[in-house]
Amino acid sequence: MRIVLDAMGSDDHPEPELEAAAEAHRLWGERITLTGPAEVLASRVDPSRVDIVDAPEILEMDNKPAVAAKKKPNSSMAVGMRMLKHGEADAFVTMGNTGGAMATALFQLGRIKGVRRPALSPVFPVRDSSTVVIDIGANTDCRPEYLLQFGIMGSIYAEIFLERKNPRVALLSTGEEEGKGNMLVGEADPLLRASELNYIGNVEPRELYDGEADVVVTDGFSGNVFLKTSEAVAARLVELLRTEIEASPITAAGGYLVRPAFRRVGKLLDPTEYGAVPLLGVDGLVFIGHGHSNTHAVVSALHAARKAVSRGLMQALREGLKDSL
């Protein structure tokens, strides 16, 4: 398996990436290839365990990732993705700017034949299970046909990556009844209904968290509001509880005792456990993680990429999309 890791992606680069690459060798005996300026990286890796491919250009992320992607053909992202393109790698992992990674992927890899818009599809922990939400921010303005394709890609991803049989696909909406939601949802509904997907209709955020669907389809704006609201509310609620627990000596004593429970819940919800999100629909396996990833998050991202490669996600997407588009 040949996994390429952008050494210059995370906010603290290249430390988390260097440590994660070394850890991958320890854990799985895997040689990770790092892309980045060789002069920065060479002295800091053990060449018997980690490979380096020189990528001297630094991608400065201004407001125009598309322009940056074209202007810097030798950035660590561009070099890594070209390796995918040329069959020299099986997956590319980056903790870099999401907009930049998407633009570079579109420019260097292009889309799988027939795909209108690639989409970001993280896996959310839900009651007793997990759920793919697609799209979470790659496409802020969508057409109904895009949502149908998100459903197809998400369903294949859930089948392969989460080993779900006949995944239940739903539309994120503001009511469970047919006819609830905005115009986009109203127009995507008949397309999904007419497809070969196991489409179950609308779900609201509560049903999503109750695990009623395996794949929840949404436009990237609403999906991003969903993701960021989830993160914000969890952080806010934990903060509130902490403040109230510390407000009296008795609750503070109780707080000491319940700490392991808080830790277990924190771990369950910790985004670093997931590491990175696949950009489904581009013609190569690309995983994009948070800029503020630490070593653990990068290792998780590498783990996700390995799993996707070993289960043949890319071939499944190419095959599945060929049949259904």
Next chain:
Amino acid sequence: MRIVLDAMGSDDHPEPELEAAAEAHRLWGERITLTGPAEVLASRVDPSRVDIVDAPEILEMDNKPAVAAKKKPNSSMAVGMRMLKHGEADAFVTMGNTGGAMATALFQLGRIKGVRRPALSPVFPVRDSSTVVIDIGANTDCRPEYLLQFGIMGSIYAEIFLERKNPRVALLSTGEEEGKGNMLVGEADPLLRASELNYIGNVEPRELYDGEADVVVTDGFSGNVFLKTSEAVAARLVELLRTEIEASPITAAGGYLVRPAFRRVGKLLDPTEYGAVPLLGVDGLVFIGHGHSNTHAVVSALHAARKAVSRGLMQALREGLKDSL
């Protein structure tokens, strides 16, 4: 002050409404007027404390609230709203179906002159403060001009109801930087910027919960996703913590001690503390609450309506919108 309460709104009607009306007399010496079938209500109220206006028709909520609103001119909602229209009441409060209440309000009251779309604007508890979010679901598909008007109405509401001076108005988006968000946000931004509002640009859900704005403007679909995700994540997180706390005797003992802290946080986040949400932009003061409201929630709703009347919200909206539309 003349507050009219729909006796037939809540899922458990008319019990919560009857009890809340009696409670209003105890708390504030206020005579509430209940609308609903006199034959159901008359024997159950103390006529020296609560008034009844007969409204014999029952509003069955199918999928077409607009049709129902027109076909039942003598429903408890329609009768109450006509009292507003004819100057026989200062505010109308209902726990009934939101779609039905909006349709009935538009049909019976119409809009304040110049208003394109009425909007639902609840107040969210945020760090050390509270924030108006508008719209939370009345308009699933919006044009940029609607968002500008939501900003104007929300700003007046925050000024009057929350006593904020020069309220900070923001757009809900998927990034703080200018240019982030979908097309609607991109087109609403210059309108808000050119207005006389204290517009501070985009906020993400985290900034919203950090209290960085007094009013957050959004289309009703994203707003509803925001609201329902907030509720779902809070419920899910509390459930997870409870499960993990009960998983061992030590954490369970701690759980017993921290219970008051959980209760205080629960109260802080409890929607029944807010009771009802104003439908801003219709030509009369209408508050709409949850169908599953209990007596406490209905009392809170009556309290909110009283506050809005005594502070002159309706006049402020009429004046403020006249100047700025």
